[in-house]
Amino acid sequence: xxxxxxxxxxxxxxxxxxxxxxxxxxxxxxxxxxxxxxxxxxxxxxxxxxxxxxxxxxxxxxxxxxxxxxxxxxxxxxxxxxxxxxxxxxxxxxxxxxxxxxxxxxxxxxxxxxxxxxxxxxxxxxxxxxxxxxxxxxxxxxxxxxxxxxxxxxxxxxxxxxxxxxxxxxxxxxxxxxxxx
Numbered sequence: 001x002x003x004x005x006x007x008x009x010x011x012x013x014x015x016x017x018x019x020x021x022x023x024x025x026x027x028x029x030x031x032x033x034x035x036x037x038x039x040x041x042x043x044x045x046x047x048x049x050x051x052x053x054x055x056x057x058x059x060x061x062x063x064x065x066x067x068x069x070x071x072x073x074x075x076x077x078x079x080x081x082x083x084x085x086x087x088x089x090x091x092x093x094x095x096x097x098x099x100x101x102x103x104x105x106x107x108x109x110x111x112x113x114x115x116x117x118x119x120x121x122x123x124x125x126x127x128x129x130x131x132x133x134x135x136x137x138x139x140x141x142x143x144x145x146x147x148x149x150x151x152x153x154x155x156x157x158x159x160x161x162x163x164x165x166x167x168x169x170x171x172x173x174x175x176x177x178x179x180x181x
Contacts (some may be wrong), residue, residue, distance in 0.1 A: 034049045039132050039178045040078070041048075043102050047130070050172040060084060069122050070095045075115065078102045078130075082168055085110040095151040097164050112138075121146040125165035128172075132180040140166075 051061040060082045068074045068090050079100035080091070087095050099119050103112075112129065112177055119127045120143040127148065129138040135156040140148035141163075154160050156179070160172040 009118075023156060029106050039180050040102050040104065043130055043177050044078050045130060045159045046176050047100050047128075050079055051079075051170050053061075054168065056081065056168065056170070057084075059087070065091060067093055067096055067099075072118055072122070075099070075118065079138065081164070081170075093124060096124050098126040098128060098162065098170075099124050099168060100128045100130065101130065102134060102140065111167070116148065117138060117146070119143070120148050126162060128160070128162070130174075132178060135177075135179050136170065136173040137174060 007104060007117060017033055048061050048063060054101055062080045064076050065080055066074050066076055077099040081098035082095045083097055116127060122162055123143050127140040137154045137160060139152045142149040156177050158174055162170040164169045
């Protein structure tokens with residue numbers, strides 16, 4: 001008898017918390033395990049700091065927390081920017097204003113396809129993909145009919161001007177983002 005998905009996910013996340021430096025995602029019938037590198041961690045930190053510098057409260061800017069989606073596998077974005085208000089765990093996709101994912105492997109179809117589709121289908125207003133291999137960021141906004149209507153490419157060194165669905169604004173400078181080769 002297969003394990004229930006929520007039990008698998010919570011077990012894997014407990015392992016990650018104990019072990020450290022590992023991120024595990026469940027995608028369909030696949031389990032994706034990635035090591036968090038120094039580049040990954042510093043980029044994660046820089047993205048969170050930009051959101052806090054814009055005045056967002058700490059409880060709205062979270063790293064590696066479980067976000068539940070209806071009838072789909074939960075996600076653990078590298079950085080989650082949540083709507084304002086008193087929110088309780090487990091967080092819902094409806095709480096999520098921006099999902100930030102940092103690409104873990106070169107030529108990563110996982111962040112560029114599967115997560116993009118799920119976030120758009122679920123109506124997550126913005127999805128930022130940070131790719132330290134290419135030195136580029138893709139900002140996807142305006143989910144319509146299960147796809148993002150707008151995609152903006154930013155090179156490292158640019159400042160990403162992010163308009164939140166609740167009217168807030170975040171400027172994310174990318175000049176401190178490190179590259180991976």
